[in-house]
Amino acid sequence: MRPALKFVTAYLCLGAALGGRAASSGPHEAAAVPLLSAEQGQALADFAARSAPDVSPKPDCSHLVHMLYSRAGLNYPYEGSRALHHGIPDFVRVKKPQPGDLAVWLGHVGIVLSPQDKTFLSSVRSGIIAESWDNDYWSARGRPRFYRYIVGSQADLALLAALTPQSAREAASARPTPPSQEASRATEADEPRAPAISSPADEDRTSPSAVAVVRQRNKPDKQDVAAAFRQGGVEHARQLMEEGSLDSTRPVSIVDRVEVTQVKLRRDQGTIRLKLTETLILDHGKAVPGNVVERQLVVNRRDGLWVIADPQQRLYLPRDQAVDVLEHQLQLALQNDAARDDKRALIRALNFLYEREQVLPARAEARPR
Numbered sequence: 001m002r003p004a005l006k007f008v009t010a011y012l013c014l015g016a017a018l019g020g021r022a023a024s025s026g027p028h029e030a031a032a033v034p035l036l037s038a039e040q041g042q043a044l045a046d047f048a049a050r051s052a053p054d055v056s057p058k059p060d061c062s063h064l065v066h067m068l069y070s071r072a073g074l075n076y077p078y079e080g081s082r083a084l085h086h087g088i089p090d091f092v093r094v095k096k097p098q099p100g101d102l103a104v105w106l107g108h109v110g111i112v113l114s115p116q117d118k119t120f121l122s123s124v125r126s127g128i129i130a131e132s133w134d135n136d137y138w139s140a141r142g143r144p145r146f147y148r149y150i151v152g153s154q155a156d157l158a159l160l161a162a163l164t165p166q167s168a169r170e171a172a173s174a175r176p177t178p179p180s181q182e183a184s185r186a187t188e189a190d191e192p193r194a195p196a197i198s199s200p201a202d203e204d205r206t207s208p209s210a211v212a213v214v215r216q217r218n219k220p221d222k223q224d225v226a227a228a229f230r231q232g233g234v235e236h237a238r239q240l241m242e243e244g245s246l247d248s249t250r251p252v253s254i255v256d257r258v259e260v261t262q263v264k265l266r267r268d269q270g271t272i273r274l275k276l277t278e279t280l281i282l283d284h285g286k287a288v289p290g291n292v293v294e295r296q297l298v299v300n301r302r303d304g305l306w307v308i309a310d311p312q313q314r315l316y317l318p319r320d321q322a323v324d325v326l327e328h329q330l331q332l333a334l335q336n337d338a339a340r341d342d343k344r345a346l347i348r349a350l351n352f353l354y355e356r357e358q359v360l361p362a363r364a365e366a367r368p369r
Helices: 003-018 038-054 061-071 081-086 136-140 157-163 168-174 222-242 319-335 340-366
Strands: 091-094 102-105 108-114 119-124 127-132 145-149 210-214 252-266 269-283 286-289 292-302 305-309 315-318
Touching (some): 061 081, 061 108, 061 119, 127 136, 210 222, 222 252, 222 305, 222 315, 222 319, 252 292, 269 319, 315 319
Parallel strands (some): 252 315
Antiparallel strands (some): 091 145, 102 145, 108 119, 119 127, 269 286
């Protein structure tokens, strides 16, 4: 049996074994357990907003939430956003959020700041910022699930009270201001997405369509863009390995080589043309061998960052990391009972890449030096 088929068979068996373990994630009635009160939740939200500018280095979304809860005395064993989305014993799902609750999507989590404004604080590629879950990007990902902390013996409410004196209400004005829908975003990785292309990308302060960020104030040249494009692919791959989940409606290009052929900038915006050697393309449940293609991206500057975005919301991953990413995605797809076409596409893509990996070394040995 070929290694690729062995891999697929093993994961199909894994999927069958996990099929019977369905997690209950429906909203619970909160009366039976002691939950964080509205005042305590507001204190936590205020503390999180005040602390955000001082968090360094920037953690990913689930580690940020865990860190802020722990620093406020609300302890729980660390879990990634996917586990939080399905529900863990230290939280109960609620229908109507209050400040301090978790707002959770598959692949992302944040802390509710204001239910009235529908804002939450989270870590994205551009930093630790506040946004509205009602903006274009987050609306496209669906309504979040909301979870409230269960106050038990692990909680230190005295620490929470000590961190949030009466003056904390005034300090709340220092919390990050939610960006407008146009300037919202572009998502770790893990992962991530559709505000206007003219905005910076944010799970980046980039947008869902963002593929890379050039962190300099002067205009980037071809070398700057090529380096940022490669680094962006590495970061997207890392995010998907940590906790992100591929969106089957978003095209994915597995890239072997990249050449920047043109950079046209006028003031704070412009276009970029790339010549890409694409090994494979995943698109709407289909895996198709790639080719050498030219693609045009857009670039905009905001807050000192040049954000490179793809109008087609295409995700670019480096070929040398693609197998690990797709193996991980297949495991998630089997665990979460994803659509059959999505699983088939991942299996076909992996088989193609396995065969490709076997061919490339042979060609390298035969190539004259």
